[in-house]
Amino acid sequence: MITAAQEKHISIAALKAGDTEAFKQLVEEYKDAVVNICYGYVQQREDAEDLAQDVFVEVFRSMDKFREDSSIYTWVYRIATSKCLDALRSRKRVKRQAFFKARQSSGEEAPELDRIRGGFADPEQDLVQKQQQEYIADALDKLPEAQRIAFTLSNYQGMNNKDIAEIMERSAGSVESLIHRAKQNLRKHLYEFYKSQFG
Amino acid sequence: MDHEKNIEQQTTEAFNRLTNPERLKASDNFFEKVQAKLEDTPKQATIYSFTWRDTMKYAALLAIMVLNGILLFEVTSSDSMATELGEEDVSTLVDEFFPDYYTVNEE
Numbered sequence: 364m365i366t367a368a369q370e371k372h373i374s375i376a377a378l379k380a381g382d383t384e385a386f387k388q389l390v391e392e393y394k395d396a397v398v399n400i401c402y403g404y405v406q407q408r409e410d411a412e413d414l415a416q417d418v419f420v421e422v423f424r425s426m427d428k429f430r431e432d433s434s435i436y437t438w439v440y441r442i443a444t445s446k447c448l449d450a451l452r453s454r455k456r457v458k459r460q461a462f463f464k465a466r467q468s469s470g471e472e473a474p475e476l477d478r479i480r481g482g483f484a485d486p487e488q489d490l491v492q493k494q495q496q497e498y499i500a501d502a503l504d505k506l507p508e509a510q511r512i513a514f515t516l517s518n519y520q521g522m523n524n525k526d527i528a529e530i531m532e533r534s535a536g537s538v539e540s541l542i543h544r545a546k547q548n549l550r551k552h553l554y555e556f557y558k559s560q561f562g
Numbered sequence: 563m564d565h566e567k568n569i570e571q572q573t574t575e576a577f578n579r580l581t582n583p584e585r586l587k588a589s590d591n592f593f594e595k596v597q598a599k600l601e602d603t604p605k606q607a608t609i610y611s612f613t614w615r616d617t618m619k620y621a622a623l624l625a626i627m628v629l630n631g632i633l634l635f636e637v638t639s640s641d642s643m644a645t646e647l648g649e650e651d652v653s654t655l656v657d658e659f660f661p662d663y664y665t666v667n668e669e
Contacts, residue, residue: 394593395588553576
């Protein structure tokens with residue numbers, strides 16, 4: 364997590380002036396965090412990296428709109444969340460089953476499974492893992508937007524409730540409740556998926 | 563019972579994987595890719611940078627407004643002409659069917 368001390372090293376005036384070095388510093392400080400947030404939404408490594416790049420393009424383009432009433436950290440994360448939700452909405456137009464089937468039939472493995480594949484030489488185990496990944500993505504998609512945002516920031520970025528509350532403009536108590544309900548719903552959805560599979 | 567146990571087990575495994583995700587790292591040339599995208603992405607439109615599509619769009623809108631204006635003018639002009647004709651017709655009818663009309667009114 365970015366500390367206030369680290370943030371002080373980033374010159375807002377230089378960023379607003381379009382200074383490349385200042386922007387590079389911002390990108391280097393936040394890139395891992397933004398990639399992980401994006402991964403929490405899109406569940407694909409390559410897509411997460413691509414989306415994270417789009418986030419920073421948006422950050423650069425709208426730097427003059429930054430009002431300094433919040434920290435840069437909060438502002439970048441808000442843009443990241445907004446971009447991710449936009450990406451999910453446009454992705455929902457493409458059927459998820461077709462997406463996964465296309466990748467499987469082309470022989471292309473889902474990148475995030477590369478780290479798992481090394482331990483499993485068994486094709487059946489691969490299939491189980493792929494299915495698990497699909498169910499996880501579907502369960503996340505079923506969450507209401509507010510729950511998803513809170514859960515993603517907490518789970519994929521390790522943020523505390525206070526920081527999430529600042530980003531979402533809610534109370535810390537509300538965030539805690541959202542995360543709790545998100546976990547309950549995720550577990551319920553996963554159970555339903557597996558129940559429908561095993562009958 | 564085994565079925566249910568199996569479902570619970572699978573659910574727990576998936577949930578644990580979900581709540582303990584891998585922490586990713588951005589690629590080494592991440593900033594260069596961002597810069598490349600900044601150069602590729604078209605800048606926001608200003609009043610001086612209309613694209614051809616925007617120009618055609620506004621030209622079509624202007625043409626419609628002009629046509630509407632012409633149509634309105636034509637309709638209102640023909641209405642006033644019709645009124646004049648109407649008055650003549652009324653006078654003819656009055657002379658024909660009520661010859662004593664003006665004599666009565668003069669009294």
